[in-house]
Structures are given as structure tokens and as C-alpha cells.
Amino acid sequence: MxxxxxxxxxxxxxxxxxxxxxxxxxxxxxxxxxxxxxxxxxxxxxxxxxxxxxxxxxxxxxxxxxxxxxxxxxxxIPWDHPVKQAWVEAQVPQCGWCQPGQILQAVSLLRRTPSPNDGAIAKTMRKNLCRCATYPRIRSAIRLAARASVPESPPDHRPALPILKKNPTDGDIEGESFVFNPFVRISTSGRVTIVAKHLETGQGIYTGLATLLAEELDADWRQVRVESAPADESVYNNLLFGPVQATGGSTSIANSYEQYRRAGASARAMFVAAAAAVWRVPAEEIEVKKGIVSHPKSGRQATFGALVRRAAGMKPPVEVRLKDPDAFTLIGRQDVRLDIVSKVQGSARFAMDIRLPGMLRAVVARSPVFGGRVSSVDARKALAVPGVTGVVRISSGVAVVAENTWAALEGRDALEIVWDESRGETRGTSELAAEYLALLETPGKTARKEGDVEGALAGAAQTLEAIFAFPYLAHAPMEPLNCVVRLSENDCEIWAGDQFQTVDQANAAAAAGLEPRQVRIHTVFSGGSFGRRANPASDYIVDAVEVAKALEGRSPVQLVWTREDDLRGGYYRPMFVHRVRAGLDGEGHPVAWHHRLVGQSIATGTPFEDAMTTDGIDAASVEGIVDMAYAVPNLAVELHSPAVGVPVLWWRSVGHSHTAFAVEVFIDELAAAAGQDPVAFRRSLLSGQERRLAVLDLAARKAGWGSPLPPGKGRGIALHRSFGTVVAHVAEVSVAGNGDFHVDRVVCVVDCGTAVNPDIIRAQMEGGIGFGLSAAWEEAVTLDGGRVRQSNFDTYRILRFDRMPVVEVHIVPSQAPPTGVGEPGVPPIAPAVANALFAATGRRVRILPLGDLMPSKGRRPWFEAPA
Structure with a gap:
């Protein structure tokens, strides 16, 4: 019509x-x-x-x-609109997928209420979800836009927004480009294009890698751009993973720190050599600053663009000398993200935004239980839906192909499929929980053992025991899984927010009947991932390739997962149950710690099993416990890894997401039993752990630890090291008369070595706190007869604007090599909140999510520990 x-x-x-x-x-x-x-x-x-x-x-x-x-x-929305300008000034976006909706909501709010207070902002903006938890920056941006646009405000009271009269990329001409090495090319216009080997999924990697290279190149930051590297592990491998091009484990800056700096220094040396040759002066007299090469003695100077042809022809140096940290001009100071403008404009290109001539859309009907298979399918009604062009069977189910996404969805709803569930996982959460509890009663495989734990427990003056439980969790990135595939007889092109290029290349090649080198991957922005797009089976990639192959490559295919597809048929953070027993001597010192865990292995059955497991112990299951720094002379860690048909995967902070909670909450319990302050108790167990002590002490000082709080409020602390980074959170909570509670404030201290981009570190800590608090608050995937109960954001609830606390982030100065920041902010927040709730109420919390305990929710916890 x-x-x-x-x-x-x-x-x-x-x-x-x-x-x-x-x-x-x-x-x-x-x-x-x-x-x-x-x-x-x-x-x-x-x-x-x-x-x-x-x-x-x-x-x-x-x-x-x-x-x-x-x-x-x-x-x-015009580029110079106060809301867009404020969004740039506050550096709001992370992954950016939700930001167009956030901006439109803010524009609408300010039209109705030109000067909204925080309550009005929270009430309005809670409609819009942000998985990256950019809520504090959204609040700041709305305040900024309101002050900038209120007509009656005196001019000197308005914020000085650096209004850009046009989009910075308008009229941006590159000119002829020259490649200096695999990581940088420079054009005759002076533009510096840095090639990022890691996926930008919101964590600021494009900007971080660019900062490293531009620092040693001495480039003009205004001329720096970034693009994704092609899929080629021989050049762009993750140096900490081996011969694999992949993003994950908060390793992007850590593994690239010297590599990208050396690439920049090498290109700089080529410019110096070129200038020395052209001007016939000694190379040591040449200076480079902000993209200008100069010879102060003669007064000569030239831009990168003017010298680029000659410089690109110079022989790259065999060795380069990197700057001393005291000479840094960008590292530690540069806080303008390179992806902000396009994400504010809505022009950033994600895989779901790719449009190719003749492209068809596809969605897949999958089994309602994990491991189910298609028994029979009747596609007649689906094919009758206007716009549907085909129905094909693939390994994961039945795909409907159509001219647009809506027709594909309508066609899928019309399919009549009989599923064979005989080999599927049909246990529910209650059955699995009972099996896990039974396993807690039996010895597991030994992950760590020091001293005589049982003997020390038997002789302890006090013993404590606790059971902790953690549900399955969904990654739930705001951009649902999707990719575009164009297939021909000898070539396969893929556009995706690709986190696992080498693995995806291999799996796509196998699905297409090609060699991996015949698969070309164009990595574009990803609207979040949190580990989901790095699955060893490459599920969403393989789906799309199989559909394209079934169509014999006649049309490019964009395959889309809906929110329900991923929540009910994706991968999950494993469900875990812990039992911890500990003993204190007569002076309140811990003498023994016994820790037994039950939960699925992420590595088992994957190509990473040999690398990630030792003697049947999956390192991801016990990380954060086997390397616990608290000094306990007798320590044992045991693990059960039951076989369950629910697909599991690394989830932001992986095993630390549950091990940190068990350790940090139980440490608080021991402190209480010993009659000691939680901070002092931790200090007594961290002798010689200078980094941890410095972070702990700074967090306590910045949070006003020990200062009185009003009735109904509590303060809790947690300290954890993950991915080489030490983080402490101090949470303040308030508890209402009916028992409901709110997290009011979080003070975060982070030691991540050299702070390459301080504001990005702050953003990642804010986002990690929001992400971890979301899981702690009310996230849970539960099963009934093998079927996932949750389906969309009405039943799988993630943190909304009005639940986000005020966050303060303090970065410990350091000249040590940088470590990760994408994940380490997550683990300490849930235990800090649980410990704060104990301080406020005297009640211990050992089962997540915490929201199940709120009287107003009227829900029973998904797991009930034995009395």
C-alpha cells in the first residue's frame, strides 16, 4: 500500500x-x-x-x-543543537547504539521542561536503556544543554559549549595516502589514519590505540582518524593470545602498548629522515610536533602532508627509541574520543546499518530447548507472507528470507515446525540447583591446596560457613547479534562487529566450503558485546553464511537476531554455587579457608580447552580465588564442572563476576566475626601487597570510611584484582522502612598502570559499575523444563537510569605498563553493595540478584540455600 x-x-x-x-x-x-x-x-x-x-x-x-x-x-536533529553539542562535550557514548534514542528523549524533555531537575531527568530518561551505563554522563549532558539553551539565563551563566558549526567530518578530504607500516598511513592532506586491530565495542579502543601511535608519531590529534584492520592474524594478532586476532580479556591496550608506540615512532623517524635529506641537515637537529616537521636552526618546516611522499619512501628504522613518560603529550592527557561525533550524529556504521544492493534479510527459528532439532517444517504459510522470498533449513534451525526485516519476522511467526527435543536439555533451574547442592557435598578437583585445611578448621577458635549462588546471566548488548554476508564461488565477505576475527574466519570458511583466506571480514562498530560476539562457534556468523550458501550466493544476506532470540537461545554466564568454610584463631586471624565451587566450564568442548584448562580445571571458573591475595596459611580450592546442555560463554569479567563476590563478602563476614573493621581486617591480610593496599587506602579515604552515616544508611567496601588491574569500590546504600534499598554513591579507585586516556578509564569504571550493579540488582536467566523463562527487557531487567548511583572515580598515578579497564570495574561492585547492606541492616546477602530480597518486588529468590 x-x-x-x-x-x-x-x-x-x-x-x-x-x-x-x-x-x-x-x-x-x-x-x-x-x-x-x-x-x-x-x-x-x-x-x-x-x-x-x-x-x-x-x-x-x-x-x-x-x-x-x-x-x-x-x-x-541539527548538529549545532545544544543536546548534541552537550553530548559531545560530556563525551557520553560508549558503544553508541542506544544514544540516538537517548538524544531524542533528551530533546523532547527539554522542549517540555527547559530546566529539569534531577528527579525530572531520572523519571524521563529511565525509559531509555543503556547497557554501557552512560547514565551519569547523560545526566551531565542534559544539565549542560539545559543551561546552554535557557533564553533567560544571563550569558555569563551559560556554559561555554565549544559549538562546532558543522560536523567535523564535513568536507574532510583525505588526498593520496601512503602506507608507513601495517598500523598507519598518512595522506597528502596530513590526515593520519591509524589501523585498529581490535574491535571498538564501546570501550574506547579506537581512541586508545590511536593515542599510543599518535604520541610517538607526534601527530596533530585533530588530523587523526581510525579504521578497523582486515582479518589477518599474521599481522594483527593479539600478542597476549598467540596467533589469534581477537578482542577480549581487557587486553587491547596492554598487548598493543609498545607495538603501536613503535609503529608511531618508526613513521616519525621516516619523516625525520626525509626532512634531513630534503633540507640537507643532520637528522638529530630535526623536531616534530603536532604534525609539523621543523629545523629550528634554519627556520624550515613542513607538514606531514607536504613531506609524506618522500617520507614514505624512506627505509623504516631497525630500532626506535620510545619516549620517556615525562615527555608524553597525549598519553595520560588525551580525552577526546574519536568515535563520539559519529555516534552522536547517528551516522556511525554498525553491522545492522550495512546496506548492499539487492540485500535480503533473514531471521532463524531455533529450538525452544537447547539441543533440540527440527523434525519437520511446513513453510507454506510463511511463503505466503508478502515480502518473504524463501525458507531454508540450516544447522541451527529454519531461516526465513525476505525483502525486509519485518516480512522475515512475520514469515517466521507463520512457520509450522515440529521440534525433536529428545536430545535437548530439559532440566529446569530448580533441578540444576538441587544437583549443584548435592555436588557441594562431595570433593571436587583440586585447583589450589596449601597446608592442612581440615586440621586447621578442626582446631580453629571460630568457624564460619556460607553458601553463595549466582544465576545464569545474559550478555544483552543493546545491538542484537547480526551480520551481513556476500558469498560467491570463491569469496566470502562479512560485515560484522567482529570480536573474534580469526575464529570467525575459520568457522565461516568451513560453513561456506572455502579456505579461511577466502573469507574477508570488514569489522565495523559493535553496539556492545560483553563477550557475546566472541563465541567459539561463531553462531551468528555461521547462520548468515549458511543462509547465503543455501541461496547459492544470489543475494547478500543480512541476518538478524531479535532480543528474544538471544535471551532464549544464546550463550550465558554460567550458573555457579559456592560453599566457603573458614576458621579464625583466638585473636581473630584467619587460619583456614576451604572453597568449593560448582559450575559449568566455559572452555570444555571448545578449541580453547587445552589452553584454558589444566587437569580438568577451567581457569575461568576459579580465577579470583586461586590467586586470592589475602594471607591465609591453609587454603584449599575445589571445583566441580558438571555437564549441562545450556551454552555458556565468557561474560564481562568472566569468573571474577562471581568469585569476587564470594571472597569479598566472606572476608567481611570474617571481619565481623573477629570484631574488626572491614578495612583494617583486609589491611592485616595484605602485608606486602603494596598496590592493593594503596588502592584500598585511597578508596577508604576518598569515601570517608568510618565517618558516621544517618540511620538507614550503610557503607561497604570490596577490593579485587582482575586482568592485571586493582579496583576498590566503596558503596553507600540507603534502606527504606519497608526494606527496599537504593545504592546512592560509589567511590571507585583504580590502579591500571599507565593511564593512556584518563577519561575513558573513568567512563569504563562508571560503565563497569553500572553493568555489575545491573547483574547484582535483578538480572537472572532461569529455566523451566529447559526453556528460558525470560524473553525481552520486560522480564530480563537491566539497570535503568534512576537506579544508577553517583559515581566518583580516582585513578592511581603510575608509570607501569597499562593493564585492562573494560572489565575490572565489574567484580567489586556487587560485594561492596552486599557489604553495605549488612552495615545498614545487619543482614547478610549471599544470593544474587539482590533485588529478589526487596519486599516490594514480591518475588522469591531463584535459589534457596539449605538451612
């Missing part, structure tokens, strides 16, 4: 079904990809638009209801 839409001042008449959601009209028909698909049910508001002046989630508006009404998308 021909329907007319008025979008961003333009008039468009197109043939669409009356019930097609406006979201898919904008994205698939009109090509306005700034509006993002996050849930499809109006739960996340990532697809928000202004419809006749009112803010609406476009996924819930039918085409016929939007016809003829003024529609404004992120592309229709």
Missing part, C-alpha cells in the same frame, strides 16, 4: 504494509539507520523518534498510524 511519510522535512511515498512498524519503515525502506533496533517491544526506547512532536518508540508505531505526520529522527 502506498503510504506517505514526512521525515526530517522530506516527503516520501513508499509501498509498505499498514502494520509494518515505523522502525522498519525508517531503517529498511527509507534507509535512515540512525534509528536503532534494540527490543522491538517498546522496552528500551533505542528506536525513539519524535512523531508529531511527541517522543515515541518507533517499534510500537504502525506505518498507517505514522502516515502524514511529522517525524524527526536523529538525522533530523
Amino acid at each position: 502506498n503510504t506517505t511519510f514526512l521525515v526530517n522535512g522530506g516527503r516520501f511515498t513508499v509501498d509498505v504494509a499498514p502494520d509494518m512498524p515505523l522502525l522498519w519503515v525508517l531503517r529498511d525502506v527509507l534507509g535512515l539507520t540512525g534509528t536503532k533496533f534494540g527490543c522491538g517491544k517498546g522496552h528500551c526506547w533505542g528506536c525513539a523518534v519524535l512523531l508529531a512532536g511527541e517522543i515515541r518508540p518507533s517499534c510500537t508505531v504502525k506505518a498507517e498510524a505514522a502516515a502524514g505526520k511529522e517525524i524527526v529522527t536523529i538525522e533530523g
